Amino acid sequence: MARDSIVILGAGIVGLDVALELSKRGYGKYITVVAEHLPGDEATIDYTSPWAGANFSGISGGDANALRWDRTGYSLMMRLIDTQAEEAKYLAKTESTEYWDEMPASDKIRSMTEYLRDVSIISQRTGKEKLQVTDANSINTQLTILPKKDLPSGVAFGIKFTTVTINAPAHCQHLKTLLSQPKYGSIPFLRRRVSHLQDAFISSKTKLVFNCIGNSAITLSGVSDSKCYPTRGQILLVKAPSVRKNIMRHGAKYETYIIPRPMSDGTVILGGFMQKGNWSPHVVPEESESIVKRTGELLPSLMLDGQMEIIRAAVGLRPSREGGARVEQERISPDRLVVHNYGAGGTGFQAGMGLAVDAVDLAAKTLKGLTQKAML
Ligand SMILES: Cc1cc2nc3c(=O)[nH]c(=O)nc-3n(C[C@H](O)[C@H](O)[C@H](O)COP(=O)(O)OP(=O)(O)OC[C@H]3O[C@@H](n4cnc5c(N)ncnc54)[C@H](O)[C@@H]3O)c2cc1C
DSSP states (O other): OOSEEEEEEEHHHHHHHHHHHHHHTOOGGEEEEESSSOTTTOOOTTTGGOOOBBBOOOOOOTTTTHHHHHHHHHHHHHHHHTTTTTTGGGGEEEEEEEEEOOOOOOOHHHHHHOOOOOOEESSOOOOOOOOOOOTOOOOOOOOOEOOOSSSSSOOOOEEEEEEEEOOOHHHHHHHHHTSSGGGGOOOOOOOOOSSBBBGGOOOOTTEEEEEGGGGGGGTBHHHHHOTEEEEEEEEHHHHHHHHHHHHEOOOSSOOEEEEEEETTEEEEEEEEEEEOOOOSSSOHHHHHHHHHHHHHHHHHGGGGOOOOEEEEEEEEEEEEEESOEEEEEEETTEEEEEEEEEEOOHHHHHHHHHHHHHHHHHHHHHHHHHHHHHHH
16 A cells, blocks of 8 residues: 555545544554645635634534434544543533424434433423433433523523534644654645546555535535535634633524633634535624624623623534535546545534544455455
């Protein structure tokens, strides 16, 4: 096997998590990452990962794949933090409260309550019902049900738990630094824009490509996935060192959130918007005002004593896809396999490690074949 036997196309969080998973399984020295934008670059609208909040939340879809990717992502990130792994430097356990104006699907609630830590449910229905925990390995042997008086007006359901918050730009840079080290396989990062998926097979030795190109799945020749679309989000980066907890409210027409950024100097992300199909990279002043108003209502102490300082407003485009992320293999010639991994929408950080496990599992046979050939 050669250094470029495996190419990861894309160096956003989705590609970085695939590199980490492959490295963990012993393939680090056979990988080259190829991407137009790399961690540490000046932020651009074509590179979503540096814009994320980021945290683990109940924002994802309720289908079986999304629930599994979330669960694996949360569990693996928690394990990294628990074991004080190097990869966890910019991850932190943080208390989080989330509110929904409409009741989320029961499958989603059941799944989340099976694995999230320190869960309390706040339900307007009766305030008393017990959710059955079906997973024998569940950490949550006890669920605390809080009274409905704890719900803000207009909210149908709430959940409080220990989440993972992520300093998104620093985490991506840190992963790149780690992956470049011998222990991880000294993975090279090659800055290159490809104009066709086939160009990701950078040499005759390249047999396997992980396609992690985010929003470019819409336009890149050889992919051109018509199910993909951007979901625009505007955020405010503020300084508010007193904020230590996440709070989110999911409404039918809005998404409001407050996420303290770990390992920063008191930076907090305030959001936001989920605008399907909106490609605009421009900051809209009225949207910043709406964010200040909504987050102030969610956490009144944010606005007290002039403690909050707005650093800047920013816009990012979540790489979304009808039906959820595409984690799928495609054999494009007898000796060339592509494993697609794009369309993570608003969940690339929380579900990225789960997506990576599935993507690498899909390539298991090819990986084994490459290793066996190398031993002959
Ligand atoms: C405002 C906002 C808040 C968010 N908050 C959260 C959150 O709290 N939690 C969470 O989990 N997620 C959150 N997200 C979503 C998360 O940011 C995305 O899911 C994630 O960044 C997608 O990563 P990606 O690697 O798929 O794409 P990207 O980060 O866009 O990376 C794509 C990569 O592909 C490369 N590429 C593309 N085309 C080509 C080409 N032709 N040739 C070579 N290279 C190419 C790019 O250069 C780049 O390296 C948020 C997003 C936004 C915008």
